Amino acid sequence: MGLVVFNEFMGNSVLVVGGGGREHAISLGLKESMNVSELHIAPGNAGTALIGNNHQINISNVDEVVELVKELDVDLVIVGPEGPLVNGLSEKLNHIDVLCFGPFSSGANLEGSKQFAKNVMMNLNIPTAASIRIESIEQAEELIDGFGPIWVIKRDVLAGGKGVTVTENKDAALAAISEGISLDGFVLIEEFLEGEEASMLVVMDESSYVCLPASQDHKRVGEGDTGPNTGGMGAYAPAPIVTESVKNKVIQRIIEPMHNWLSAQEDLYRGCLYVGLMINEYGDPYVVEFNVRFGDPETQVTIPLISSDLYDLFAFTAEGKLSELNVEFYDKHALTVVLASEGYPSKPKTNRIITGLNYENKDVIIHHAGTKLNSEGEITSSGGRVLAITGISNSLSEAAKSSYSSLKNIGLEGSHFRKDIGHRSL
Ligand code: AMP
Ligand code: GLY
Numbered sequence: 001m002g003l004v005v006f007n008e009f010m011g012n013s014v015l016v017v018g019g020g021g022r023e024h025a026i027s028l029g030l031k032e033s034m035n036v037s038e039l040h041i042a043p044g045n046a047g048t049a050l051i052g053n054n055h056q057i058n059i060s061n062v063d064e065v066v067e068l069v070k071e072l073d074v075d076l077v078i079v080g081p082e083g084p085l086v087n088g089l090s091e092k093l094n095h096i097d098v099l100c101f102g103p104f105s106s107g108a109n110l111e112g113s114k115q116f117a118k119n120v121m122m123n124l125n126i127p128t129a130a131s132i133r134i135e136s137i138e139q140a141e142e143l144i145d146g147f148g149p150i151w152v153i154k155r156d157v158l159a160g161g162k163g164v165t166v167t168e169n170k171d172a173a174l175a176a177i178s179e180g181i182s183l184d185g186f187v188l189i190e191e192f193l194e195g196e197e198a199s200m201l202v203v204m205d206e207s208s209y210v211c212l213p214a215s216q217d218h219k220r221v222g223e224g225d226t227g228p229n230t231g232g233m234g235a236y237a238p239a240p241i242v243t244e245s246v247k248n249k250v251i252q253r254i255i256e257p258m259h260n261w262l263s264a265q266e267d268l269y270r271g272c273l274y275v276g277l278m279i280n281e282y283g284d285p286y287v288v289e290f291n292v293r294f295g296d297p298e299t300q301v302t303i304p305l306i307s308s309d310l311y312d313l314f315a316f317t318a319e320g321k322l323s324e325l326n327v328e329f330y331d332k333h334a335l336t337v338v339l340a341s342e343g344y345p346s347k348p349k350t351n352r353i354i355t356g357l358n359y360e361n362k363d364v365i366i367h368h369a370g371t372k373l374n375s376e377g378e379i380t381s382s383g384g385r386v387l388a389i390t391g392i393s394n395s396l397s398e399a400a401k402s403s404y405s406s407l408k409n410i411g412l413e414g415s416h417f418r419k420d421i422g423h424r425s426l
Contacts, residue, residue: 047368
């Protein structure tokens with residue numbers, strides 16, 4: 001396919017790094033901007049191929065990304081996943097004077113190492129679960145009763161939310177500990193936090209920060225929050241659990257101290273800080289995790305609620321002048337349901353044909369995630385999470401209705417989705 005160019009006389013050339021639903025949502029938002037003339041995605045998916053230029057490179061090799069940036073002469077790079085950030089993509093781009101939305105690797109370590117994130121939070125007095133590092137099964141047996149039931153066992157690796165075991169069963173906890181130790185040499189046992197989860201995506205640079213509408217993910221694979229953890233089976237925004245009062249506490253106790261600390265570092269933190277929250281019955285927020293990027297599928301319900309120009313949001317942040325920008329939002333609700341492959345999350349079956357995609361309904365966005373075009377030009381599945389069907393409406397229940405009725409028409413053999421996305425608020 002030839003190069004897709006729009007607004008060719010006035011816009012900028014942008015590269016979005018990643019190939020999931022999050023990157024399709026970011027790309028769709030950028031396509032709306034008058035400031036974008038060329039949209040590139042690496043590697044992208046079948047959805048981004050419809051609106052921009054996909055480039056099949058290996059994004060975990062940051063040198064390959066840098067080469068592509070030079071070749072395409074892009075003005076701004078937006079990094080979707082954490083891997084390239086942890087691997088130093090942002091500083092490499094800074095070195096060649098290319099704007100990058102996404103922090104340097106030292107900041108990305110907040111996601112790269114849960115232990116590092118815990119240490120930062122302890123030093124800043126940010127509320128979070130107590131945690132301990134366990135290096136042997138003997139040590140685990142000695143300490144385990146002090147932490148549960150319920151037990152939370154975490155591997156300190158990038159595992160897309162899948163390196164965490166939460167269980168009421170002591171044998172299962174010990175098995176997870178033993179497996180983690182054999183793989184990595186140690187695991188973390190964490191105090192179990194009670195409450196309701198929410199995600200706050202905070203766009204920040206050293207000059208300012210902007211909280212995007214809070215959302216709620218659904219991490220477990222099954223209805224009623226049962227079964228294993230996944231990358232996220234659906235989300236909605238705004239999440240009513242984050243009331244004005246809760247939001248103020250989150251800002252005061254978590255975001256302000258993190259922003260002050262990150263801004264004082266020599267290395268740049270220009271990007272998104274994803275604050276994974278547990279909110280207890282008194283409305284007190286605790287940090288479950290930090291991510292250094294937009295969430296997936298939270299992005300699919302967050303980007304459509306931003307009414308301001310998305311290129312400006314990314315570019316001002318990447319330039320360190322977010323304080324000069326006024327960011328505005330629609331007074332709307334968004335809800336997305338993830339359609340997953342048979343066998344997801346443990347063993348997804350891919351390469352199956354997807355039918356019934358209809359882009360005509362204005363209240364629904366079909367976000368592609370693990371999709372690709374086969375040699376016959378058919379859209380096929382290529383990952384665990386295949387599509388995120390996002391309804392946008394004046395109410396959460398209408399958004400849910402739009403999403404689910406659109407989903408009914410989509411065919412993918414063996415696929416599954418949760419039928420209760422939004423249940424806490426509907
Ligand atoms: P993480 O990758 O750290 O976000 O953990 C994945 C999921 O496990 C979270 O979204 C929570 O649902 C659950 N989880 C993690 N840590 C805790 C905790 N300390 N207490 C309760 N649930 C947790
Ligand atoms: N939806 C969870 C994440 O992006 O980490």
